[in-house]
Amino acid sequence: MERVRDVFWNNGYSGTSLDELVAASGVQRPSLYAAFGNKRSLYLRALEENRAGSVGGVEQYLGGDGPLRTALFDFLVAAGESTLAGDEGARGCFIVCTAVTESLRDADIRGIAARYVEDVDRVFRERFERSVDELNVGVDPASAAAVASAMLQTLAVRARTGSSREELVGIAQAAVTVICGPDEALREGEAGS
Numbered sequence: 697m698e699r700v701r702d703v704f705w706n707n708g709y710s711g712t713s714l715d716e717l718v719a720a721s722g723v724q725r726p727s728l729y730a731a732f733g734n735k736r737s738l739y740l741r742a743l744e745e746n747r748a749g750s751v752g753g754v755e756q757y758l759g760g761d762g763p764l765r766t767a768l769f770d771f772l773v774a775a776g777e778s779t780l781a782g783d784e785g786a787r788g789c790f791i792v793c794t795a796v797t798e799s800l801r802d803a804d805i806r807g808i809a810a811r812y813v814e815d816v817d818r819v820f821r822e823r824f825e826r827s828v829d830e831l832n833v834g835v836d837p838a839s840a841a842a843v844a845s846a847m848l849q850t851l852a853v854r855a856r857t858g859s860s861r862e863e864l865v866g867i868a869q870a871a872v873t874v875i876c877g878p879d880e881a882l883r884e885g886e887a888g889s
Contacts, residue, residue: 700732701742702783705790709739709798709805736802743808746790751815754848758819764827765876768844769868775848776864779855788856792849813845820844824875832877840875847871 699720757771799806824837
């Protein structure tokens, strides 16, 4: 499934041929159909597996009890770095960069993509509720979750469109500053200069 997912990830759903999926999987067409169904069934399975794994990754990064600023920054940087990976170049996020295009025409794809956004929003919101005293003045957990989720999605788009690691790290730092406020250690260091 990972090899099949990678073909969809590189080419998009519409740009992927069944022959490419057969070649990537190493399984002949009749066996591929018997095991997984048609191209759409393969894509939906890859999409759902990626959704579950991605949400689990967000939960893992944000599930600890360390400082919110550190957890959020480390997560966004790791997410940015993962969007730069790919055997043919920076692929972005599988869901953001492939499912969004197809979601207008396919309710099942739209449903998986929507659940991904909802789940990611929920994980961020739960962490921000636990760390509400670490949020910037005037920022509530639900708003912070929407901003963090939007930043996660923009990292994927920016990686796919050519942003560098340094640019993505800068975006992560800006998001953390908006959500958590200015880093006091940095401000104290600037004041002492």
